[in-house]
Amino acid sequence: MKKKGLRQEDYARPYLLAMERRKRFGVYFIFKTMEPGPNFRSCPPKYPTEDPGYRIIKRQWSRYTHFYFYIRDEVLGPMILCVGSFLPFPTRYWINGHSFIAVELQRQGVPFHKHDNAFFSVSDPEALQAAADRLRPEIIRPRLDYWTLVLGPKFSKKDRTAIALRRHYSLNQVEYCRNFIFRRNFPIHKLFQRSAELGVFCLTADKIAQIFGVLKHKRLRGKLHSMLQKLDHGHHVLRIYCKSLVARLYEKFSTFLRLEICVNRLKDLGLNKGLENLDALREKLVVITDRLAGLEARLLNVHVDFPLFQRLALPVISGKSKIPGIKIQDTRIIRLMEVLLHGGPQLAGWRTIQIWQALQAAFALSPQDYTLNQLRYDLRKMKGHGLLERVDKHYAYRLTENGARVSAMFVLFHKRVCGPLANSLFHHRPRRSPRPPAKIETAYHKADTAIQKLIDQLSA
């Protein structure tokens, strides 16, 4: 029925924004749809009866017109009311906890930043949580009654005195979420991808049943498994199914991690579906999301790759000049880093001439092999990348904190990891025994074996 990629809410949003600008409340859009719903059919009996007016009234499901009222409510915020136009006039209501919180915070004058259904920042986090906890049946019911009275089918006073025409409300679908907003520089995207992959493997049926607090038995109705979605989009969504409950774990906006539980059948949590059970449901879902958060924390505590070498290989702009990247295969830079790392602590920093002399002594270089100008060029490159800094206003240099780390990585990778292993692979592989009594030699042998195994498997 709807345009591909455009939700009905998106279509009606400009009208909502217009209403917000005018600071008005009420209905701002109506969609008409043909949908299946419960209704009644009147048909004459198959065989004639004594009463000619006798009709069989049957309850059935068929398609008829439904009206979707898009409302801006002063308590619940934007909401949708759907009314079926055929007897018994069924109604459905969509409300959103985030909209309710936003209205509450606005009323209290608490500044916040919200996008879609996510809060990014708020000046008073406790006020936000308190507002979230205030969404209770006692607040929802009067608003639903009000809008049903205004927009629903009309019944006369006579009808109301003859039959109790008060609506009952039941929870059809509930989503409860726990949100973690990280600092901008934290690499949540990669961490979450890795943790989601690990999650699929470690979430066994027992663990899922434990998280959701359900009893696992042979005649369990529904699903009990986990899966990863949207892998090809690069935005992993870890879905965990338990009976008709679904937990979704996903990250969005690079800083936002959400654990969300969707309840389609309250009976799965041992509750009746009446609106009055909303508080009891909240208590159960808080506990479940809490357990999920514990699991997620353990899964997030993983190693992820950081493209250090790729980043350093890119040129950087310093003022008006472009400084070339530092490449892992650059022998001059590796030598320089090694000297700066292992040359002993220089409290007053290294003067250029001192570095030059140390390089010549350590690597048996003549002044022609590595000139002072070449050294100055290399130092400028390291300084441009923030690996080296001047000591006060003197012409003396020392490694920055990052510079020491990067140098250690470069030297270790080149000389301690890549170099010895490449030697084993292409030049000479030392025999396993006799082995020198050094732990590093044992590790090299293990790595040699593992690499050889990998090569064998690849060639098989």
Add this chain to the structure above:
Amino acid sequence: METFRKLFASLLVLVYHCFDRVVIQGYLPLLTRPEHIVYFFRDVHKIYPITKQALRRRTQDYQQWVETFARNHRIPIQWPIRT
């Protein structure tokens, strides 16, 4: 949750939990069964026999009311766009 706080407290800006989407179903308990409908039309409104037209009249009345309401309040009313 404690583990989460322990591991990532320094990296977190904000943590909160709340209801997201809530879908609520509303129904009139005394108009859900065929016998309720019979009572409503025959005994309350004295409409008998309860024909297809009698049932449909209620729908037409309501649909007409919605159209008028939308017109009076200048609210756009339309079928979803079909592609």
